[in-house]
Amino acid sequence: MVRLEEHKTETENKAIEKIPLPSRVYIPLSQHLGKICKPQVKIGDYVFTGQRIGSAQANVYAPVHASISGKITSIQDWPHPVLGRGKSIVIENDGQDKSQIPNPKSQIEIDNLTAEQIRNIVLEAGIVGMGGASFPTHIKLNPPKAVDTLLINGAECEPYLTGDYRLMIEKTEELLRGIELVARCLGIKQVYIAIEDNKPQAIKAFMVSGLAGQRVSGLTRTPVNPQTGTPLKVIVLRSQYPQGGEKQLIKNILNKEVPQGKLPFDIGVVVHNVATVFAVYEAVYLNKPLYERVVTVAGSCISNPKSLLARIGTPIKDLIDFCGPLKEELAKIIIGGPMMGIAQFSDKVPVIKSTTGILLFNKKEAIFNEELPCIRCGACVRECPVFLMPSLISLASQKGLWPQAKIYNASDCIECGLCSYVCPANIRLVQHIKRAKIEVVK
Ligand code: SF4
Numbered sequence: 001m002v003r004l005e006e007h008k009t010e011t012e013n014k015a016i017e018k019i020p021l022p023s024r025v026y027i028p029l030s031q032h033l034g035k036i037c038k039p040q041v042k043i044g045d046y047v048f049t050g051q052r053i054g055s056a057q058a059n060v061y062a063p064v065h066a067s068i069s070g071k072i073t074s075i076q077d078w079p080h081p082v083l084g085r086g087k088s089i090v091i092e093n094d095g096q097d098k099s100q101i102p103n104p105k106s107q108i109e110i111d112n113l114t115a116e117q118i119r120n121i122v123l124e125a126g127i128v129g130m131g132g133a134s135f136p137t138h139i140k141l142n143p144p145k146a147v148d149t150l151l152i153n154g155a156e157c158e159p160y161l162t163g164d165y166r167l168m169i170e171k172t173e174e175l176l177r178g179i180e181l182v183a184r185c186l187g188i189k190q191v192y193i194a195i196e197d198n199k200p201q202a203i204k205a206f207m208v209s210g211l212a213g214q215r216v217s218g219l220t221r222t223p224v225n226p227q228t229g230t231p232l233k234v235i236v237l238r239s240q241y242p243q244g245g246e247k248q249l250i251k252n253i254l255n256k257e258v259p260q261g262k263l264p265f266d267i268g269v270v271v272h273n274v275a276t277v278f279a280v281y282e283a284v285y286l287n288k289p290l291y292e293r294v295v296t297v298a299g300s301c302i303s304n305p306k307s308l309l310a311r312i313g314t315p316i317k318d319l320i321d322f323c324g325p326l327k328e329e330l331a332k333i334i335i336g337g338p339m340m341g342i343a344q345f346s347d348k349v350p351v352i353k354s355t356t357g358i359l360l361f362n363k364k365e366a367i368f369n370e371e372l373p374c375i376r377c378g379a380c381v382r383e384c385p386v387f388l389m390p391s392l393i394s395l396a397s398q399k400g401l402w403p404q405a406k407i408y409n410a411s412d413c414i415e416c417g418l419c420s421y422v423c424p425a426n427i428r429l430v431q432h433i434k435r436a437k438i439e440v441v442k
């Protein structure tokens with residue numbers, strides 16, 4: 001693990017701002033792991049904000065919703081921030097933001113919800129892991145084995161990104177309510193929220209907050225639900241990269257290892273990201289599907305970096321313009337963090353459910369040095385947080401030796417990018433390993 005330059009000061013003390021609604025949104029039918037949705041609307045239809053417009057007949061999927069009101073003008077192939085291109089539903093804004101979302105539920109209604117009802121609401125709201133993983137949340141709320149520990153991931157260890165930090169400061173009570181719902185749904189006995197020590201205001205907010213206005217200043221423990229008494233422990237982690245991977249968090253906080261090829265629920269643990277839990281709160285309390293999210297816009301080229309609340313489907317160009325003007329010639333756009341994010345070929349790509357950040361870099365930062373032969377220094381092996389041998393997997397990948405890559409456990413790579421970062425030979429290890437990961441599961 002390494003300490004990276006954080007670059008968070010540019011945005012961390014700025015409140016989340018709402019970006020004006022775009023004139024058009026492009027809602028991809030694939031924004032999750034699992035079956036791609038099919039359109040449930042046709043060209044010319046009028047849709048309301050929050051209306052379901054895409055769904056699938058499958059277990060593993062998440063429906064998609066209109067993020068503005070207006071007319072469907074096309075259903076077409078469009079740039080996609082993760083897939084390159086993908087089918088998207090285009091909605092022309094009527095400027096009304098009309099919705100048919102029912103009024104918020106009463107506390108009595110919320111208290112009487114069963115675990116199954118909470119899961120159904122989460123499914124209907126189209127919630128997925130919003131830290132970047134995009135795994136449908138309703139599946140994680142229904143693990144095949146009993147779990148007793150819930151970890152809330154507020155680490156946000158990638159440089160530049162501060163959206164989760166702002167949510168933890170600005171929406172602490174709502175997050176506690178979301179955590180309580182998830183804990184109730186899973187029958188959890190102990191909840192931990194993991195926050196890095198570079199987020200002092202978030203740590204303070206959780207240390208002094210409790211449900212029903214309960215304030216327990218100075219304590220690290222507060223019941224997430226005063227009725228059930230499920231304890232919430234705030235864990236302050238030393239800032240380092242990487243930290244936000246599920247298996248690493250479990251190791252750091254619980255000192256437990258998830259065996260190779262297994263998932264956290266196999267050892268009784270479930271991990272959810274802060275933004276996901278906030279979406280659960282909004283879906284259950286406010287009946288609001290996942291049609292907007294917080295996105296950090298930052299990087300050396302942008303003059304007014306900030307975290308924005310943006311509707312899903314908004315072209316990233318709108319967010320860049322809102323935070324502009326550009327200070328320098330733009331050479332590279334990355335969606336996500338600088339370590340795990342994906343470089344984009346177009347600013348037409350829309351914000352999707354997993355978009356944590358948009359980073360804008362100049363020529364000097366975007367430069368790719370020539371790959372040199374491996375000097376067998378072992379730096380990549382030393383730094384790999386999941387104890388792989390990146391140099392060997394990469395070599396196997398470059399030679400197309402997929403069975404060999406499988407023997408080296410390529411699929412356990414969490415794609416943190418640390419091996420590429422430390423490699424003195426500039427070998428794009430993570431790119432080669434990503435390729436191997438795809439091939440070994442075929
Ligand atoms: S092999 Fe994967 S997990 Fe290990 S350092 Fe490289 S990118 Fe990270």
Ligand code: SF4
Nearest residue numbers: 374375377378380423
């Ligand atoms: S860090 Fe680069 S040069 Fe060093 S062993 Fe790994 S691949 Fe080879």
